[in-house]
Amino acid sequence: MLKVHGMSVSGNCHKVRMVLEALKLPYAWNEVDTVHGTTRTPEFLAMNPNGKAPVLEIEPGAFLPESNAILFYLADETPLLPSDRLKRARVLQWMFFEQYSHEPYIAVARFLRRFHPDPASQRALADSRMDGGYRALEVMEKQLAQDPFFVGGRYTIADIALYAYTHVAGEGGFDLARFPAVRAWLARVEAQPGYVRMRED
Amino acid sequence: MLKVHGMSVSGNCHKVRMVLEALKLPYAWNEVDTVHGTTRTPEFLAMNPNGKAPVLEIEPGAFLPESNAILFYLADETPLLPSDRLKRARVLQWMFFEQYSHEPYIAVARFLRRFHPDPASQRALADSRMDGGYRALEVMEKQLAQDPFFVGGRYTIADIALYAYTHVAGEGGFDLARFPAVRAWLARVEAQPGYVRMRED
Numbered sequence: 001m002l003k004v005h006g007m008s009v010s011g012n013c014h015k016v017r018m019v020l021e022a023l024k025l026p027y028a029w030n031e032v033d034t035v036h037g038t039t040r041t042p043e044f045l046a047m048n049p050n051g052k053a054p055v056l057e058i059e060p061g062a063f064l065p066e067s068n069a070i071l072f073y074l075a076d077e078t079p080l081l082p083s084d085r086l087k088r089a090r091v092l093q094w095m096f097f098e099q100y101s102h103e104p105y106i107a108v109a110r111f112l113r114r115f116h117p118d119p120a121s122q123r124a125l126a127d128s129r130m131d132g133g134y135r136a137l138e139v140m141e142k143q144l145a146q147d148p149f150f151v152g153g154r155y156t157i158a159d160i161a162l163y164a165y166t167h168v169a170g171e172g173g174f175d176l177a178r179f180p181a182v183r184a185w186l187a188r189v190e191a192q193p194g195y196v197r198m199r200e201d
Numbered sequence: 202m203l204k205v206h207g208m209s210v211s212g213n214c215h216k217v218r219m220v221l222e223a224l225k226l227p228y229a230w231n232e233v234d235t236v237h238g239t240t241r242t243p244e245f246l247a248m249n250p251n252g253k254a255p256v257l258e259i260e261p262g263a264f265l266p267e268s269n270a271i272l273f274y275l276a277d278e279t280p281l282l283p284s285d286r287l288k289r290a291r292v293l294q295w296m297f298f299e300q301y302s303h304e305p306y307i308a309v310a311r312f313l314r315r316f317h318p319d320p321a322s323q324r325a326l327a328d329s330r331m332d333g334g335y336r337a338l339e340v341m342e343k344q345l346a347q348d349p350f351f352v353g354g355r356y357t358i359a360d361i362a363l364y365a366y367t368h369v370a371g372e373g374g375f376d377l378a379r380f381p382a383v384r385a386w387l388a389r390v391e392a393q394p395g396y397v398r399m400r401e402d
Contacts, residue, residue, distance in 0.1 A: 049340045050302055064290055066297040073290035089265055089274035092293075096267040099301045101251055139250045 006054035011164035012067040022194035094158035105133035109172030144181035207255035212365035223395035295359035306333035310373030345382035
């Protein structure tokens with residue numbers, strides 16, 4: 001059975017749960033604590049030398065790190081990933097956008113404000129992440145003002161990848177009031193079959 | 202004909218040239234100047250609302266941004282991208298590693314030290330990128346000490362994505378002396394058919 005080594009409140013990990021639930025795939029979940037160093041232990045580094053969660057254990061001993069690579073692997077040949085060559089590339093376009101232009105701002109600001117052991121000490125750093133996060137939201141707003149989803153007019157792993165941290169952007173201090181198309185899209189994602197909320201425990 | 206809107210000295214853009222040359226695909230190259238704002242003009246933002254190069258123009262008016270999405274698109278169904286589902290996901294694993302854990306350190310340090318209009322003013326910021334860059338190089342060294350290439354024992358777009366900024370890491374102040382497997386791999390990449398050097402003009 002598939003096994004996820006991940007932290008439930010991490011958007012990168014939650015993406016994986018969203019895809020598994022949407023596809024109704026059976027899986028086990030091993031909760032790890034990335035905030036308190038679990039991902040730097042020798043056992044974890046043997047699964048992912050880069051020391052980051054999530055890691056998908058495909059079978060005992062076969063480990064796949066990187067959230068968006070896991071999404072692509074799980075969704076391959078399912079309705080969550082188009083088979084058309086250009087549409088697949090567009091799904092990847094938005095997933096690379098997510099990891100380079102969105103996550104380092106929105107997820108990092110959220111982490112520093114909500115999960116850091118001493119948020120007050122991180123305030124300047126968190127504040128420095130806001131402009132980049134708003135730029136990413138503007139790019140998303142432009143796309144979603146034209147289309148209901150990111151690629152090909154239907155729900156794909158590009159939406160799941162971008163939903164993961166966008167729906168908790170408020171915890172990073174971002175105000176979504178001026179992004180109506182983003183807010184409407186969040187609601188569309190939440191209405192998908194198999195949608196699962198981020199777990200707080 | 203395919204057209205690349207890119208800056209030759211950018212590793213993200215050079216990746217695209219490497220794939221086009223390795224696959225012997227005809228293409229045109231429109232040199233843009235990302236340092237001096239070309240990517241923030243209305244014309245460029247119409248191609249990529251995120252304002253980053255490279256952009257692949259697949260046919261007039263059809264634009265694909267994000268270097269690694271472009272690589273995947275171009276290499277699909279060629280020897281540079283395995284068809285096996287897990288190997289494809291591993292190629293993506295290393296390309297997401299490149300964009301999240303490598304480029305923001307190694308490419309950014311190189312940019313600040315070599316291409317910024319006032320490098321002296323950026324020294325503290327460039328220095329702050331070194332630890333992350335060395336961590337990425339250590340992860341690469343571990344992989345390349347076991348395997349000649351990143352995925353499946355052969356040359357893929359994962360190697361091209363990681364080569365682009367690793368081979369100019371010295372310009373960012375990184376010393377590759379303690380990464381012998383990385384250095385041997387750089388030489389293997391440079392021995393591939395169709396290999397093309399980064400252009401300096």
